[in-house]
Amino acid sequence: MSKQTLIKSVIAAGTLLVAGQGQAATVAITEWMYSGNGGEFIEFTNISGSAVDFSGWSYDDDSRLPGEFDLSGFGLVAAGESVIITENSAAQFISDWSLSASIKVLGSYTNNLGRNDEINLFDNGGDLVDQLTYGDQTFSGTIRTQNASGNPLTPAALGANDPAFWTLSEVGDQYGSYLSVNGDIGNPGTIGALNPVPVPAAVWLLGSALVGLVGVGRRKS
Ligand SMILES: [Ca+2]
Ligand SMILES: [Ca+2]
Ligand SMILES: [Ca+2]
Ligand SMILES: [Ca+2]
Numbered sequence: 001m002s003k004q005t006l007i008k009s010v011i012a013a014g015t016l017l018v019a020g021q022g023q024a025a026t027v028a029i030t031e032w033m034y035s036g037n038g039g040e041f042i043e044f045t046n047i048s049g050s051a052v053d054f055s056g057w058s059y060d061d062d063s064r065l066p067g068e069f070d071l072s073g074f075g076l077v078a079a080g081e082s083v084i085i086t087e088n089s090a091a092q093f094i095s096d097w098s099l100s101a102s103i104k105v106l107g108s109y110t111n112n113l114g115r116n117d118e119i120n121l122f123d124n125g126g127d128l129v130d131q132l133t134y135g136d137q138t139f140s141g142t143i144r145t146q147n148a149s150g151n152p153l154t155p156a157a158l159g160a161n162d163p164a165f166w167t168l169s170e171v172g173d174q175y176g177s178y179l180s181v182n183g184d185i186g187n188p189g190t191i192g193a194l195n196p197v198p199v200p201a202a203v204w205l206l207g208s209a210l211v212g213l214v215g216v217g218r219r220k221s
Helices: 003-021 090-096 201-220
Strands: 027-033 041-046 058-060 082-086 116-122 128-135 150-152 166-168
Touching (some): 027 116
Antiparallel strands (some): 027 150, 116 128, 150 166
16 A cells, blocks of 8 residues: 555545544433333433533424423433433323432423334424434334333444434343333333444544554654
């Protein structure tokens, strides 16, 4: 490989890495069940390193309207904290899943997620923070979250809006899933342990190209 080719490889790899880092999200959809015996629910997790103020934030399904369901009630959400919305009443949901009082739940939304639908999270400016489009009846690769919730397979699933990166809850899995009193399986309020992300090809390319450049430099001196 010539030095010019090596430099082009480094630039290409660097561009990919920067593009990947540019997608960093603050809050992500981390669990959903479109249909449960105890009602449907969605979990959002603050995946940034600092608290996020949910004042003015909102949720909607596939009608994609900011302001449809107000999330201001979550207030300040700490780094790493997971919060939940459900069509059930908050008190009933907390009871059904035996949640600790510290887990924030907002209940009684009326969008009704269907088997083919969309989850949209908006910030206080109405800008989209995260979105998950799923539909096992309309395209392949989507899990069917009926009586078992869906979980992100790896951190790469967060914010990626790719339903193929999600897996169904099973009792005792790595996400900490368990049975609710209604027989639904999920892990609301915790994100559990996601699988590690394989090192992207771009990182290997960048690494080997840099080693090559060092070699070229040494031969010249
Ligand atoms: Ca709607
Ligand atoms: Ca539903
Ligand atoms: Ca809907
Ligand atoms: Ca969860």
